[in-house]
Amino acid sequence: MPILYTNIPPLRTKNGKDNFRDKFNDYIKQADSVEIATGYVSQDALEMLDKCITDNSIDHIKLIVGMYFIEGMPENIYNTLLRMNQEWHDRGIGEIDIVCTFRYHGKCYLFSRDGSPFAGIIGSANLGAISLNAQTRRQYEVSVSIEDSASLRELQEHIKELNDKCSKVISDVPNMPLVQQENLKLKDVEHVDRINTDEIETYERHLTGPTIEIPLKVPKDHNDPKFRGSNINVCYAKGRKREWWETEIVNAKKIYELPEYPEFKKPFMVVTDDGWKFEAWTCGANNKNFYSKDDLKIMGYWLKGRLVAAGIVKPIDHVENDKDFKGLITEEMLKQYGKTTLSLTKTTQKAKNEYGDLLDVWLMSFLPKNLKED
Structure with missing residues (x-):
């Protein structure tokens, strides 16, 4: 031997x-x-x-x-x-x-x-x-x-x-x-702050109203042309070149007409389940668009970054060359990850942004089932 x-x-x-x-x-x-x-x-x-x-x-x-x-x-x-x-x-x-x-x-x-x-x-x-x-x-x-x-x-x-x-x-x-893998894509990104577990728990104790479950509109699989260039796959839309990380969430009528849905063009502070804080807002026709306020990539760094950290997908450097749509997010992939919606819940708390403005705080979660604390 x-x-x-x-x-x-x-x-x-x-x-x-x-x-x-x-x-x-x-x-x-x-x-x-x-x-x-x-x-x-x-x-x-x-x-x-x-x-x-x-x-x-x-x-x-x-x-x-x-x-x-x-x-x-x-x-x-x-x-x-x-x-x-x-x-x-x-x-x-x-x-x-x-x-x-x-x-x-x-x-x-x-x-x-x-x-x-x-x-x-x-x-x-x-x-x-x-x-x-x-x-x-x-x-x-x-x-x-x-x-x-x-x-x-x-x-x-x-x-x-x-x-x-x-x-x-x-x-x-x-x-x-x-065990959840830490998404570090937001580290050192401008307009984004890191908060600790105690702060998250404080906000969780001050939830108010029902949670809005926002469906992520994506193709069923790589052969489905529907939603191939919109929402979290907006980088594949025809027209101007976009980075893979850019993300816009376009909500259906049944979501944007909910009484608890965020007000039109009124910025609010998002606190995520994994400890990031950044500004978001809703705007566009019928107030249906929801995305990070200062940079569309911030929402993408958080949302797509979770899928990357979980081993679901790999980021694409040059989307225009991705003819096989390897970077496309599909329903199959979201189901494998364990969650197909974003959970958004308002709190009674407020927080100052980098300019000193006092904003409402909302909790946002993209936490799949079966996760153990690391």
């Missing part, structure tokens, strides 16, 4: 000794089937694994993730795993399972070819170790490689038992507890 080290100074791998990342890549190139049981995963590693599966024409892949069902799973990891699981299922090559019975902290990698395992790795390295990033460049792991048939059969049986007795396909796991 050769020891696999980590190539980090001052303990550089030398004298012909192997490291985990190189050995993993070497084995996966020889395999047609890969089974992995790991405690934790990372966004970078999942994207790299997905690429490895495609590049090496892997016929069968099983990924079992062990620590999150009890601890809570980061939103971006959950949504990435759901997407990958669906894609693997559609291609008929495998699935992603979640251990639901206990915290599983093992790290097992089994590589097979023509129906027989030929190599394995066990040790301290979670799946994140296959990628190079700021954390893995400074985190030392030690593992061993296995190539003898008896040990490989034992490892294969262990993974099978874990799969059969302790885990479920991620799409079948009910009420997966999620």
Whole structure:
């Protein structure tokens, strides 16, 4: 059982000794089937694994993730795993399972070819170790490689038992507890302030009137042309070039005629559920438009930034070149995120803007279900 080290100074791998990342890549190139049981995963590693599966024409892949069902799973990891699981299922090559019975902290990698395992790795390295990033460049792991048939059969049986007795396909796991990923896109943005949890709770204690649930008008999927260039997808509208982050919310009559709806062109202060504060207002024909007052991108940084942080979508630098609409927000994506509306509720409180004007304060939420406190 050769020891696999980590190539980090001052303990550089030398004298012909192997490291985990190189050995993993070497084995996966020889395999047609890969089974992995790991405690934790990372966004970078999942994207790299997905690429490895495609590049090496892997016929069968099983990924079992062990620590999150009890601890809570980061939103971006959950949504990435759901997407990958669906894609693997559609291609008929495998699935992603979640251990639901206990915290599983093992790290097992089994590589097979023509129906027989030929190599394995066990040790301290979670799946994140296959990628190079700021954390893995400074985190030392030690593992061993296995190539003898008896040990490989034992490892294969262990993974099978874990799969059969302790885990479920991620799409079948009910009420997966999620940990919200912080959206830092508004950090240091002009006209936006950061507030703490105590301030948010103070405003929450002074809510008044009913909550307005504002539907986000989006296409059902990428094939639906309706709303493709409006509302939170206004960047795809024909005409002048817009940045991907620009966002205008255009409300239906049943919303803008509500008695509790904000007054026409009367600025108010929005306090968000994740601790940001900025000015917004309603305007336009019939007072139907709702957006951030000082810059249309502010609402986008908050709203779209939440979807980016959750791993639902990636921002597009040049929308005019996005012919495949990869940056388009759809109803399918909002449902995967866990919320299809903005919740807007007035409070009895007031707050000063940067010019000293006293404004009404409204709470705005885009918080999906099943979130756990980080």
